[in-house]
Amino acid sequence: QVQLVESGGGSVQAGGSLRLSCAVSGFTSSRHCMGWFRQGPGKEREGVAHVRFDGDTSYVDSVKGRFTISVDNAEKTLYLQMNSLNVEDTAMYYCAAEPLGYIIPLCANLNYNNWGQGTQVTVSS
Numbered sequence: 634q635v636q637l638v639e640s641g642g643g644s645v646q647a648g649g650s651l652r653l654s655c656a657v658s659g660f661t662s663s664r665h666c667m668g669w670f671r672q673g674p675g676k677e678r679e680g681v682a683h684v685r686f687d688g689d690t691s692y693v694d695s696v697k698g699r700f701t702i703s704v705d706n707a708e709k710t711l712y713l714q715m716n717s718l719n720v721e722d723t724a725m726y727y728c729a730a731e732p733l734g735y736i737i738p739l740c741a742n743l744n745y746n747n748w749g750q751g752t753q754v755t756v757s758s
Contacts, residue, residue, distance in 0.1 A: 635659045635747040637711075637728050642752030647719050649756070655711040655728030655749055662732030666740035669702060669713045671724035671754075681726070682713060683740035686733070691741050695721070718756045725751040 637660075641653040653669065668683040682702035683691045690702055701714040711728050729745035 635730065637730060637747060637749035639726065639728050639749045639752040642726060642754045644755045644757065645718055647756055647758050649718050650714070650716045651718065651754060653713040653715065653726055653728075653752060653754075655713075657709045657711060657728075657730060660709075660730055660732075660747070664733040664737070665730060666733060666738075666743050666745070667702075667704060667711050667728065667730045668740055668743075668745065669711075670727045670729060670745075671722075672727075673721075673724035676724070678727075680741055683743075684711070685737070685740050687737070689740070691739065715754070718754075720756050720758050723754060723756045725753050727751045 636658045638656045664686050666685050669681045670678050671681050672678040681693055684702045699717045703712045728749045730747045731745045
């Protein structure tokens with residue numbers, strides 16, 4: 634059974650930084666996408682950043698240059714380093730993972746079926 638557990642959320646002032654972690658267990662596929670999503674108050678969920686098994690990464694325009702997604706395969710942990718945070722980044726953040734078949738898609742276009750429970754990030758001005 635796949636389990637994803639996020640941590641690292643919290644409250645920070647605008648301009649500050651946070652690093653989110655997602656511990657992954659029970660996920661054995663060597664070909665996969667992993668991603669971070671967020672859902673702010675009154676907003677739809679959006680994909681923030683994705684990383685594919687071959688190292689390809691993608692970001693939503695609003696976080697490019699500020700957020701970095703990475704994976705520690707040995708620790709089976711997904712990270713999201715968030716710098717220069719602003720109030721618009723306030724949201725519940727979720728990690729997700731999905732195995733891939735023979736076809737390698739753009740992770741941003743993928744439907745993820747394995748999700749964590751979320752960690753709250755609140756940025757104050």
